[in-house]
Amino acid sequence: MGITTSSQSPKLLFRQLFETESSTYTYLLADVSHPEKPALLVDPVDKTVDRDLSLVKDLGLKLIYAINTHVHADHVTGTGLIKTKSPGVKSIISKASNAKADLFVEAGDKIRFGDLFLEVRATPGHTVGCVTYVTGDGPNQAHPRMAFTGDALLIRGCGRTDFQGGSSEQLYKSVHSQIFTLPKDTLLYPAHDYKGFTVTTVEEEMLYNPRLAKDEETFKNIMKNLNLQYPKMIDVAVPANMNQAIEIRWEADIAGICTIVQIASANRTPICLPLQVVLVACPKPILFWPQVVSKQESDRPGLVAVRTARARAGSMFPLNNL
Amino acid sequence: MGITTSSQSPKLLFRQLFETESSTYTYLLADVSHPEKPALLVDPVDKTVDRDLSLVKDLGLKLIYAINTHVHADHVTGTGLIKTKSPGVKSIISKASNAKADLFVEAGDKIRFGDLFLEVRATPGHTVGCVTYVTGDGPNQAHPRMAFTGDALLIRGCGRTDFQGGSSEQLYKSVHSQIFTLPKDTLLYPAHDYKGFTVTTVEEEMLYNPRLAKDEETFKNIMKNLNLQYPKMIDVAVPANMNQAIEIRWEADIAGICTIVQIASANRTPICLPLQVVLVACPKPILFWPQVVSKQESDRPGLVAVRTARARAGSMFPLNNL
Structure with a gap:
């Protein structure tokens, strides 16, 4: 594969952050060429809000958005806590999630921070409201592009489809139509990783994802037979996350x-x-x-x-x- | 700070990998523009060798070196296991470490993989044999430069200096003369992080490292009064790592x-x-x-x-x- 594995724009500051207990990745993006250095956090976790806000401060950024890819079932989002500690911040989630937030997004919307933006792609299947946020396509945007896939696509895996309105058929279509159609060198950053991987690419997952690289029928059978335990945090996290x-x-x-x-x-x-x-x-x-x-x-x-x-x-x- | 936070070269493939139990980062670097795609691993861990070798295979790389920044006291290096599973690989460690390896390096040496290389800088103080590996400075090398600091410098911290020939005076001099003299946008990748950070920069640590941003006397006092526990893995890891x-x-x-x-x-x-x-x-x-x-x-x-x-x-x- 002729790929590099980091993305660069003269404007973009990017940081990947990890929460150990739920193995969740939070992403910090900012336009550092803009006078205000506007920044956003993707999938912040309640337990690491202080760490994240401290980093935002050290880097001299102005946090404007706290964004979720979906209503998480395995950890409590940090958006509510961020809003209490940093009152100017607006929370964002998809309209389809039916969760509470300050702003709601749909497929095709752009979330702008300075001269940069994230494009919203609807990728339901793990939950009905799952979206993938993709960096813009243009001269000042990140190259290669970066996609924050939530639980729709994990590195060599994907989110489960047996609760919260999940559908393996829908997830397969989402990933193949909205993620695998991105340029092959697009860097994919999931909401979780349980094996210590930090990033993958469209090309890698199209070749090596043990579930999603298969045909649709095989994928649906794999998902039907996972026999996963009921998520230990779901009864806590989902009601909490629906309410920020x-x-x-x-x-x-x-x-x-x-x-x-x-x-x-x-x-x-x-x-x-x-x-x-x-x-x-x-x-x-x-x-x-x-x-x-x-x-x-x-x-x-x-x-x-x-x-x-x-x-x-x-x-x-x-x-x-x- | 006017910094971006990812490095790019048309040739470099870079992956950061995490081992949860010892909170160790392993780094994979390769020259993907070279026909053989030669690759090296920095600080592999025994428990994640299969994951790392599987990724090397998926990416079509040829692993040539398994490199340690120092004799680790908190986990068992993966170099011995890598050599049994992938016999062509050569292990590398500093001559000053007195550990066993196939190749030994000293300050100023270059570890070449394809058209790229890592420069060796001696950064003793956590152990007598600690080195920092820095990507080359040149048109095809990574920009910003990247430094793999081992335990000499951690994100907002540093390795302890109370065993294995450690010296707080030496560590302070090492970091200030060998790491803080790199360009301010140099990306610093440590051997560990315990809070979920993945990367920092020279500029950030010069400003915000709560130990190393202080003057030397204050630093030595901080290190003298850490009152850390005896490392739980040291009696296992050090003898093992001395012997690969x-x-x-x-x-x-x-x-x-x-x-x-x-x-x-x-x-x-x-x-x-x-x-x-x-x-x-x-x-x-x-x-x-x-x-x-x-x-x-x-x-x-x-x-x-x-x-x-x-x-x-x-x-x-x-x-x-x-």
């Missing part, structure tokens, strides 16, 4: 009793009952109903902050008045 | 009894007693003396293969005749 994610800060004592010191929803609507929440940085993700001890209205409209609550890890608690 | 690493294949039953099905040393000298070994892919790294049940001379000179041996995980066993 909820932050729970907690402290645990040695007996496993958690004292929740803050719950904050970045929704435009107040937190409703029943509420499914995830303990940020909890040793293992758990579902519970927190018992609210005290609450305090936030100074930001639509944001409810619970200052203290108690919950026993792994148990279900009645949720008192919120 | 040993491969142990094993199978475990549910009671934790390991049946070792192969021990192979890629040394030019036979395995000597006592031998410290690590179980490849063992749930947790352990030290033990295997009880050899049968052995078989390998068909390769200097290579001793033990076909079966038994050891109880976590225990010390007397090593019988080898």
